[in-house]
Amino acid sequence: GENVEQHPSTLSVQEGDSAVIKCTYSDSASNYFPWYKQELGKRPQLIIDIRSNVGEKKDQRIAVTLNKTAKHFSLHITETQPEDSAVYFCAAIPFTGGGNKLTFGTGTQLKVEL
Amino acid sequence: DTEVTQTPKHLVMGMTNKKSLKCEQHMGHRAMYWYKQKAKKPPELMFVYSYEKLSINESVPSRFSPECPNSSLLNLHLHALQPEDSALYLCASSQGRRETEAFFGQGTRLTVV
Numbered sequence: 508g509e510n511v512e513q514h515p516s517t518l519s520v521q522e523g524d525s526a527v528i529k530c531t532y533s534d535s536a537s538n539y540f541p542w543y544k545q546e547l548g549k550r551p552q553l554i555i556d557i558r559s560n561v562g563e564k565k566d567q568r569i570a571v572t573l574n575k576t577a578k579h580f581s582l583h584i585t586e587t588q589p590e591d592s593a594v595y596f597c598a599a600i601p602f603t604g605g606g607n608k609l610t611f612g613t614g615t616q617l618k619v620e621l
Numbered sequence: 622d623t624e625v626t627q628t629p630k631h632l633v634m635g636m637t638n639k640k641s642l643k644c645e646q647h648m649g650h651r652a653m654y655w656y657k658q659k660a661k662k663p664p665e666l667m668f669v670y671s672y673e674k675l676s677i678n679e680s681v682p683s684r685f686s687p688e689c690p691n692s693s694l695l696n697l698h699l700h701a702l703q704p705e706d707s708a709l710y711l712c713a714s715s716q717g718r719r720e721t722e723a724f725f726g727q728g729t730r731l732t733v734v
Contacts, residue, residue: 541722550711550725551664596663607652607715608677609723611663 509534509601513612530597531579537599627726644695644712651717653695658709
């Protein structure tokens with residue numbers, strides 16, 4: 508099955524700096540890669556996603572890049588703010604006949620310091 | 622309405638109890654999911670229902686029994702749980718096609734004593 512690795516496990520940045528989180532996946536058939544943000548005690552929420560026919564996608568301060576050949580994708584957050592502090596999960600969806608079988612990375616605890 | 626609603630928010634149960642977790646969505650989604658999340662870990666898929674039929678069971682012990690009464694509702698019946706089953710149980714839904722966003726409920730925090 509699909510295996511998603513995520514690095515780093517913790518990331519501390521100063522407010523205004525950029526943050527980069529990297530993921531790799533194993534199943535070459537995967538072609539949808541969402542990123543979820545989970546604040547303490549809350550539900551995971553989608554912040555951005557990318558499909559395999561696109562190499563890069565941007566939404567305000569957040570961008571995601573995908574390299575299908577190397578099987579890795581990255582989340583970039585610019586001009587970080589304290590409210591960006593949370594756990595971020597990358598995910599991939601391998602081919603399956605029924606429903607979306609999200610496979611999550613291990614998570615990155617991002618802390619934005621004042 | 623982009624909400625997935627789960628009840629109860631918190632549940633404490635003994636190892637001999639029987640309880641049920643409930644999940645509801647009114648977005649017309651045809652795929653619904655149960656995930657289990659331990660502290661500081663990613664959500665782990667348990668079950669997937671696609672068009673009200675169980676399509677994926679990730680080798681979950683039989684003490685967890687899912688049910689999908691209709692396209693808007695998803696239940697998880699619990700019986701004879703162990704303390705290690707204590708976790709946050711998340712329900713999610715999506716349109717059912719691949720490559721579509723999964724919306725998560727706020728979860729049920731389960732404690733088995």
